[in-house]
Amino acid sequence: MSQTTQTISRESLDVLDQLMKPEVQQSLTVLVDNLPKLAEMVTLLTKTYDLVQNVATDRVLIDDLKGGMEEFVKPIQEKVKSVAATAIEASDRAQAETATIGLFGLLKMLKDPQVQKMFRFAQAFLEVSAERQQNQRQS
Structure with a gap:
């Protein structure tokens, strides 16, 4: 026998030895019993993956989301900058003022x-x- 044939035979025996173990047989039984559920889960995961791929590669959608976020964040950002500038100016005035109230x-x-x-x-x-x-x- 050639070395390749011996390697394949040895691997086949290793697989058969594994399949003869009771815990492996029990696991296989559980897998076979749950195949309909597993198939349903794989289908759902595949659909989810496809949706995520489509969304992730849709430049128009990404640009729309980016634009929407910028429209939402810009007024908040401007308000925060205004409040910060007011606080800095008030702090400067308060430090410069020495009169007692x-x-x-x-x-x-x-x-x-x-x-x-x-x-x-x-x-x-x-x-x-x-x-x-x-x-x-x-x-």
Whole structure:
């Protein structure tokens, strides 16, 4: 016999030896019993793979998604930049100001519409926070 034939014969015997083991036979029985489910799963995975491949290679869809995300993110990004610039400028002004704010200065500030808006926000925030804590305790 040639070496190739001997190698194939040895591999065939190894496969047969493996198939004779009870745990392998039991595993094969389970596989055969579940073939319909496995076929259904493979079909579903194949369809999912095909869909993902189509979506991943569809330049028009990718460009549309990118454009949609940019339209969504751009206003938020601009708002964040504006708030950051305002905070930096306010910080600079506060550090440059050395005058003490007294009682009458505070009373005058209370009439400022922006201060009133800030206090209404703080009050609403605290109310919502308290309501959520109370709901968590009840759950």
